[in-house]
Amino acid sequence: MNNAHSIILEAKGLSKRFGGLIAVDEVSIAVQKLGVTSIIGPNGAGKSTLFNLLSGTFLPDNGAVHIDGVDVTRLSPEGRLFSGMARSFQITNLFFDLTVMDNLRIASQVLEPRSHLYLPLEKSEIALKRANELLEEFGLEDSRGQLAGALSHGQQRRLEIAVTLATRPKLLLLDEPTQGMSQVDTHETADLIKRVGLNTTVLLIEHDVDLVMDLSKTVFVMAQGRKLAEGAPGEVRKNPLVQAAYFGEELA
Template identity: 45%
Template sequence: MSAASSEAILRTFKVGKRFGGFTALKDISAEFRRGAITSIIGPNGAGKSTYFNLLSGAFAPSSGRVEFEGKDVTGLAQHQFAHMGVAKSFQITNVFPQLSTHENVRVAAQALTSRFDIWRPRAAMTELADKADHLLERVGLADRRTRPAGSLAHGEQRALEIGMALASEPRLLLLDEPTAGMSPEETRTMMDLIVRLGQERTVILVEHKMKLVMGISDRLLVLHHGELLAEGSPDDIRRNETVKRVYLGQREH
């Protein structure tokens, strides 16, 4: 596991989210430590994805406040989060299937450095290609460099999307159910990748597979019915009787 410091990179203060008359989140106050892997877990319908969307700027909270590196970022547009150093990978894979694996990552890197610049120097393009190669190595896809992204296995596509997210060199990486739809072998590979990423940057992931994240997380937040049920180290959560009751009978995948 990564070594966590006590400094928080991201905080929420009594955030809530309503959709019409439905309250999806209620008064969640939490902090996410810099350099740590923090997992947000809970049964289906607990509010995990809604909270993730608040943390990434996809949703503005209906109440409360969000702070990133000590600055109030409540309600800022999603692209502003990206410029601040926040990157995310979605639950649904989002790659360009016709492009090669390498081209997907290179395009992601190029979009950050040369938007609308058609007179891109050749040396700079070489740098982008080298960066794409480095990122593919980081996510374990170097040997898939020339393969069309659409031909990759599901787990490999998820890894590719993470490589694309890393092109912005984020300080905070948000992962939405990174093992969704994966085989046990793909899941183990993804968990190993997350551990490696957590050694270099802050990682927050949403996951419903509680047993899987116990071994890699520095801290866990447990949501239930849109509220924060518990938070703490994996050992704290294992011993929490309320959490045990919520998960009693919940089938782990």
Template identity: 45%
Template sequence: MGDDFIVETKNLTKEFKGFVAVSDVNLKVRRHTIHALIGPNGAGKTTCFNLITKFLPLSRGTITLNGRDITNTAPADIARLGMVRSFQISAVFGHLTALENVRVALQRKLGTSFQFWKSDKSLAELNDRAEELLVDVGVQEYRDIPAGELSYGRKRALEIATTLALDPEMLLLDEPMAGMGTEDVARTAELIKRVSKDRTILMVEHNLSVVADLSDTITVLKLGKVLAEGPYSEISQNPEVIEAYMGHGVGSHA
């Protein structure tokens, strides 16, 4: 398992009309770990994330998934290969109940997403798996509540459930704690820890306390380049990282 990397980037570069937002980023994400991509504002982490998930085209470089070159592969095809981005791909339907949202996602995996005229009996066959996923993310008691009526944090949990319905091998989370209160942050962090047991997770996250608690490996970007990489215990003591995060409290986590 020492060299078992599910995703690798080589010389990942993105230029916007002469401005280099990401420069020669070499990233290796080890299978069955939680890997965080962090950095101060303007570091290029969101651009890097968008390149890996193919929401932006690369200027230069390569990306491999399980040893397969996906540099020119479309996002939808990458999802079929087992790498799925949450909070972007898995938006919920506000007028459908929590259970119905997950059931639609399960239909999508079966290739029947748009067959809304299918019989209730046929759709009900998906209920058991849908309810299991609601239990997995801790929102089973809201199964019959329209998604639009759920709190922000529980709506994010439901989105993770719809993503898990696609049975991804790798889950990419784009700022999963954004806009959450303390209670929802704690609940979502526990959820991420739970669903990571048999999956790989790559996330961009601003909440350094969450990053410290969850991540096996952290890659720090600054001005589009890798500044440091390692466990939180190492990067939080790195003088260059501390300088980059001056005033952001990178070393303050207990």
């Protein structure tokens, strides 16, 4: 049984309807602190809608979302940022015409006191320090002066994860971070996510089931808008309902 103090994100009875389509139907999940938790499911299962409900991009028709026991159901994504949640998107969300360093420094600006709001970026010492920390942590020192738009796809995704961590969130939502990556970039990103999970709770949507099974301590499986199963990767892999949801293909 989960201890309430070990839960960082809890959703209770979330539902979302688009016209006659019930995209998410009474879904409840509880995400434990630290490590990687993943949401998987076949196309159309409701994963992305659930993710958008958890992040505040969509408001639910029914149900509630709590972060560390605090109700954030009606908060915007920006409001949830100040509650300790940050997220990435399927499509890279960077300032392509700015350098790697400037992307990180702008993202870190929220750490500055409000009195520094209108100071030039080069005067923002806290943001500058955090940006330099992220350059080192994510192996981007050699790219600090490059335009974000000139980076490889793998480097852009790495930078985007760094940007989402600029505010030191306690909960990071990653939406298909390895989409479109080469095998080498995928492995490097997986290692990076593992390291991030040592100090930050990571909730992941990912199409690469093998990657999910390797990274995660807990896996939630969605199908037809409902939670089909949850548990440790080994349990989920053997679940006959999960096998059926993936059209009879073994999650091996």
